[in-house]
Amino acid sequence: MNESxxxxxxxxxxxxxxxxxxxxxxxxxxxxKNDLQEIKGxxxxxxxxxxxxxxxxxxxxxxxxxxxxxxxxxGKVRTVRPxxxxxxxxxxxxxTRYFEGE
Numbered sequence: 701m702n703e704s705x706x707x708x709x710x711x712x713x714x715x716x717x718x719x720x721x722x723x724x725x726x727x728x729x730x731x732x733k734n735d736l737q738e739i740k741g742x743x744x745x746x747x748x749x750x751x752x753x754x755x756x757x758x759x760x761x762x763x764x765x766x767x768x769x770x771x772x773x774x775g776k777v778r779t780v781r782p783x784x785x786x787x788x789x790x791x792x793x794x795x796t797r798y799f800e801g802e
Contacts, residue, residue: 751780751789760795771798 710718752760757777758768771777777798780789 749792751782752792752795754779754788754790757790757795761798 754768758764763771768777772779777794778791780791781787782789
């Protein structure tokens with residue numbers, strides 16, 4: 701004879717606990733989603749230049765031209781010369797990166 705394993709049926713109470721857990725998790729996920737959307741909104745609403753002229757960058761981190769030239773030569777600060785112009789710019793993110801020492 702071939703006996704099949706018996707399947708146990710969960711009690712009503714354990715099913716209720718399971719569904720309550722599922723609803724709590726869904727609620728937590730929705731809260732996380734809302735928080736992420738708020739963070740994205742804050743990031744995108746920050747106004748400010750994407751690039752700084754060299755003089756503004758030097759002023760922001762309190763250095764002179766010689767130190768700036770050294771940082772660029774050592775590859776510690778990135779610069780951009782848009783569309784082949786003569787004017788040199790520094791990505792605004794470099795200010796933070798400079799202080800974090802990356």
